[in-house]
Amino acid sequence: MKLSLSLLFAGLLASVSASNVVELNPDNFDSEIGKGKPGLVEFFAPWCGHCKACIPNLAPIYEQLGDAFAHAKSKVIVAKVDADGAGKPLGQKYGVTGYPTLKWFDEKGNIEPYEGGRDLDALASFITAKSGVKSNIKPPPPPETLILDVHSFDDIALDETKDVLVTFTAPWCGHCKNLKPIYEQVAIDFKAEGNCVVANFDADAQPNKEIAGRYGVSSYPTIKFFPRGGKEVEAYEGPRTEQAFVAFLNERCGTYRAVGGGLNDEAGRIAELDTLAQKFLGAAGDARDYIHKEALALSESLGETAKYYIRVMEKVVNDQESYIEKESKRLASILTKRTMSPAKLDEIKTKANILSAFVAKKLEEAEEKVESVIGRATAEL
DSSP states (O other): OOHHHHHHHHHHHHHHHHOOOOOTTEEEEEESSSSSSSSSEEEEETTTHHHHHOOHHHHHHHHHHHHHHHGTTTOOEEEEEETTTHHHHHHTTTOOOOOSEEEOOOOOOOOEEESSSHHHHHHHHHHHHHHHHSSSSSOOOOOOOOETTTTTTHHHHHOOTEEEEEEEEOOHHHHHHHHHHHHHHHHHHHOTTEEEEEEEETTTTTGGGHHHTTTTHHHHHEEEOOGGGGGOOOOSSOOSHHHHHHHHHHHTOOOBOOOTTTTTTTTTTOOOHHHHHHHHHHOOOHHHHHHHHHHHHHHTSSOOTTTHHHHHHHHHHHTOOHHHHHHHHHHHHHHHHOOSHHHHHHHHHHHHHHHHHHHHHHHHHHHHHHHHHHHHHHHHH
């Protein structure tokens, strides 16, 4: 029994300690590198506290990178060199002055410094681009956040027809990683707004640094708003919460998006027609007809949503006083179930908001009646 347990433990230990990252030293380096197979090599120092502070997850990420290309060991190599230990001569030979340093060696041994992101996706994408070998990493769903680079930045951020919020980030930055899921939700919230763009820019990638410098980016994340019409770029200095971002963009873009998606309670509302809606419910006979005609004339210059105010008034004029209550309940039920497309839900929410302009007057009248009754009762006491 003891022997079986020992063998089991040894097997488990071997499986845990097995690594798909090749350890190189002066004895095996030349036999692995530049012999017809390209590879990425990490030059590291085990004691490097500075590396750990700046890039705390590189060691496990690099192990995952080795696993991601384990199926293609005959075509590409993922390797590492202890450049302050047994591999110190290699570190000196290849000009390593800081840790970790990553270098790409092609099949002939020609060297290219790696200057991209230190996250798994960036590293794997680099190897794939250089070697043509695909990793076994299951790709994540594409982000709703628009990813900009040196080629697309000016076309998007400086588009005079769009308002664009840009986070300037670095892959290794802890604060950026914490912000990412919040910012992605903001992008989802504003997905339907074609002219209010939520974007990200890797300011630490070497090709992108000129643009980051142009806008004074010296720390991460830096967030800037690029307004339409070529107006002055504005630094975002508010809280880094979904609520704060949504409020900021609604104010700057003239939108009515809600936290969590969809539209907020102000979407579709028109102040002038809200006033007429409340007067309409309080009127009767010729007065109501006059208000209806006034609203109809006003609506012609106020856009598509104004037509729904007129439709509600016409339903009520045609002796359907219960329409407002029934329709409000129907629309509320649809919004609760959320089984329609986002565009259709926006349309339903807009109608529900406009109906509330009529409901508000009824509630106000009910409250006034209650207050009147209480007032009379108090006076009698």
